[in-house]
Amino acid sequence: MTQANVAPALRIRGLSKTYKNGVEALKGIDLDVPEGEFFGLLGPNGAGKSTTIGVVTSLINRSGGAIEVFGVDTEQDLEGAKRLIGVVPQELNINQFEQPLQIVAQQAGYYGVPWREARERAGECLRWMGLWDKRGVMARSLSGGMKRRLMIARALVHGPRLLILDEPTAGVDIEIRRATWDLLQEINAAGTTIILTTHYLEEAEALCRRIAIIDGGCIVQDTDTRSLLAQLAIETFVLDPHEPLAAAPPIDGYEARLRDDGSFEVEVARSSSINELFSALDGAGIQVRSMRNKANRLEELFLRLVDNAGGDGVVS
Amino acid sequence: MQRVLRIWPQTLLPPVITTSLYFVIFGPVLGERIGEMEGFNYLQFVTPGLIMMAVLTNSYQNVVSSLFGAKFQSHIEEMLVSPMSAHAILLGFAIGGVFRGLVIGAIVAAVSVAFVDLPIAHPLWTILVGVATSIAFAFGGFINAMVARNFDDVSIVPTFVLTPLTMLGGVFYSVELLGEPWRTVSYCNPILYMVNAFRHSILGSSDLPISVAGGVLGLFIVGFYTVAIIMLRRGVGIRS
Numbered sequence: 001m002t003q004a005n006v007a008p009a010l011r012i013r014g015l016s017k018t019y020k021n022g023v024e025a026l027k028g029i030d031l032d033v034p035e036g037e038f039f040g041l042l043g044p045n046g047a048g049k050s051t052t053i054g055v056v057t058s059l060i061n062r063s064g065g066a067i068e069v070f071g072v073d074t075e076q077d078l079e080g081a082k083r084l085i086g087v088v089p090q091e092l093n094i095n096q097f098e099q100p101l102q103i104v105a106q107q108a109g110y111y112g113v114p115w116r117e118a119r120e121r122a123g124e125c126l127r128w129m130g131l132w133d134k135r136g137v138m139a140r141s142l143s144g145g146m147k148r149r150l151m152i153a154r155a156l157v158h159g160p161r162l163l164i165l166d167e168p169t170a171g172v173d174i175e176i177r178r179a180t181w182d183l184l185q186e187i188n189a190a191g192t193t194i195i196l197t198t199h200y201l202e203e204a205e206a207l208c209r210r211i212a213i214i215d216g217g218c219i220v221q222d223t224d225t226r227s228l229l230a231q232l233a234i235e236t237f238v239l240d241p242h243e244p245l246a247a248a249p250p251i252d253g254y255e256a257r258l259r260d261d262g263s264f265e266v267e268v269a270r271s272s273s274i275n276e277l278f279s280a281l282d283g284a285g286i287q288v289r290s291m292r293n294k295a296n297r298l299e300e301l302f303l304r305l306v307d308n309a310g311g312d313g314v315v316s
Numbered sequence: 317m318q319r320v321l322r323i324w325p326q327t328l329l330p331p332v333i334t335t336s337l338y339f340v341i342f343g344p345v346l347g348e349r350i351g352e353m354e355g356f357n358y359l360q361f362v363t364p365g366l367i368m369m370a371v372l373t374n375s376y377q378n379v380v381s382s383l384f385g386a387k388f389q390s391h392i393e394e395m396l397v398s399p400m401s402a403h404a405i406l407l408g409f410a411i412g413g414v415f416r417g418l419v420i421g422a423i424v425a426a427v428s429v430a431f432v433d434l435p436i437a438h439p440l441w442t443i444l445v446g447v448a449t450s451i452a453f454a455f456g457g458f459i460n461a462m463v464a465r466n467f468d469d470v471s472i473v474p475t476f477v478l479t480p481l482t483m484l485g486g487v488f489y490s491v492e493l494l495g496e497p498w499r500t501v502s503y504c505n506p507i508l509y510m511v512n513a514f515r516h517s518i519l520g521s522s523d524l525p526i527s528v529a530g531g532v533l534g535l536f537i538v539g540f541y542t543v544a545i546i547m548l549r550r551g552v553g554i555r556s
């Protein structure tokens with residue numbers, strides 16, 4: 001078995017980046033992304049997500065540390081490592097005055113694919129992304145969602161083993177976002193390792209099997225999504241009573257908070273059963289019409305982790 | 317190259333019109349009053365310089381606008397994330413510039429035939445000097461675009477450096493006509509060597525030995541290429 005077969009898709013060790021203005025964007029981060037993974041890199045604005053992606057894809061010069069892509073050291077063989085990576089950046093970076101078929105075929109050419117084969121592959125990628133009908137129009141005339149899909153097609157045309165997407169659904173409507181999710185899951189199922197950065201935490205929860213959270217240039221969490229969510233010791237539920245309440249109801253063993261619309265919130269420890277809450281509600285004579293999580297679970301955990309970076313690992 | 321042909325009204329047509337106006341002005345209008353220069357009528361004397369001016373300006377402008385446009389729209393990142401070497405990226409842009417410079421040079425030369433009789437004393441040298449000059453200025457345009465941060469930076473060098481050096485580079489007069497210290501100062505102008513090398517190739521006569529002019533041209537090609545490659549590898553203006 002060769003080294004490339006056992007090596008993770010991405011291995012980062014001690015990666016640091018200090019910009020010329022003195023901002024220390026990355027403070028020696030370590031990260032491993034196993035092959036075949038759907039990996040989420042989350043963090044607030046300015047946390048270092050895009051810098052990490054930029055350094056891995058060589059768009060940003062690193063200050064220190066090491067990066068390996070499927071065992072290929074980017075310091076030793078940058079061109080070899082680049083062949084394994086496809087990138088979809090956060091900002092639109094397509095030539096607005098070229099046609100999608102040209103854009104994607106040229107990208108294949110940059111990876112050494114002969115022109116005839118490049119056009120064939122570009123056609124396949126455009127069909128996959130549902131853009132074949134738009135292959136001959138100017139890229140600037142495409143909708144925002146189509147431009148995003150064009151960038152994904154461009155990133156896939158050379159057959160990368162690792163696809164890196166930096167906020168791929170930023171600013172697109174919910175329909176396009178859901179369609180992009182389906183597409184990314186399809187790409188991952190086809191064997192491509194995916195690293196995704198996103199602001200939409202429900203996106204990370206829905207797609208990623210493993211998540212790292214970066215804050216202030218440091219990785220504060222790096223684990224599988226299920227274990228990460230298990231760290232959330234308390235969940236807050238919103239309950240809608242049959243009749244709007246005027247005051248927070250007394251519930252034995254729980255503290256309820258009234259909301260403006262007459263519903264109320266209850267915090268439930270993950271160690272306890274929801275049935276216990278309903279028993280208490282029955283005891284208090286409160287009939288509940290529906291209930292829901294107050295916030296996306298990952299969002300709640302994320303905010304608590306970022307606020308309490310360096311804590312004991314259990315987030316309440 | 318496709319871009320040059322696709323937007324031909326912006327790339328190919330304007331220099332043809334401008335140079336045709338030069339031919340009209342320096343031929344029937346002014347040329348006959350100025351008389352001969354270095355044994356040739358004035359229009360014959362200035363034509364090699366006018367062709368060279370079109371070649372170097374367009375080679376330079378094509379690369380500046382292509383590369384800065386790619387930086388401005390960020391699609392330069394397409395190349396930076398790919399395994400293409402710095403040499404391949406530089407040569408790709410330079411070939412576009414050389415293509416535009418030589419096509420326009422050829423068109424201007426074809427237009428000049430309607431106004432003046434050009435002997436073309438050394439055809440091989442004519443091609444060689446034309447290609448070498450366009451290569452040198454394509455590399456120069458690449459460096460300009462690398463350091464440019466905005467559209468003003470793109471036009472500063474052509475406006476305040478390239479045009480004055482071209483105008484003072486012996487296109488319209490023989491450097492022998494200048495008194496000191498201006499003649500010596502003129503020898504510091506690299507474009508003087510390129511214009512004279514091209515004039516020698518076409519007319520068989522120039523102010524400077526062809527070997528010196530060729531040597532200066534070679535130095536500029538090597539110098540600009542080296543600087544451009546170093547800048548590209550360091551990511552000057554394109555990597556944080």
